[in-house]
Amino acid sequence: MLKNLQLVVTLSTALVLMSGCATLRQSRIPEFIEELDQHEFSSSERETIGDILDYVNELENDVD
Numbered sequence: 001m002l003k004n005l006q007l008v009v010t011l012s013t014a015l016v017l018m019s020g021c022a023t024l025r026q027s028r029i030p031e032f033i034e035e036l037d038q039h040e041f042s043s044s045e046r047e048t049i050g051d052i053l054d055y056v057n058e059l060e061n062d063v064d
Contacts, residue, residue: 027057027060029053029056029057029060032053033053036049
């Protein structure tokens with residue numbers, strides 16, 4: 001019984017630490033936007049790039 005409790009506590013601690021580490025990662029989307037602002041794009045290209053960045057943002061939020 002004590003070994004099972006120790007195992008549960010160890011696994012719980014590991015999961016909390018891993019999930020805490022994932023939230024420390026910063027999004028690179030602002031970096032990409034800053035880089036893209038230095039270029040000239042048509043309105044359709046801007047729309048496509050915006051859609052891609054929105055998709056990446058959704059993926060980043062799903063990981064957290």
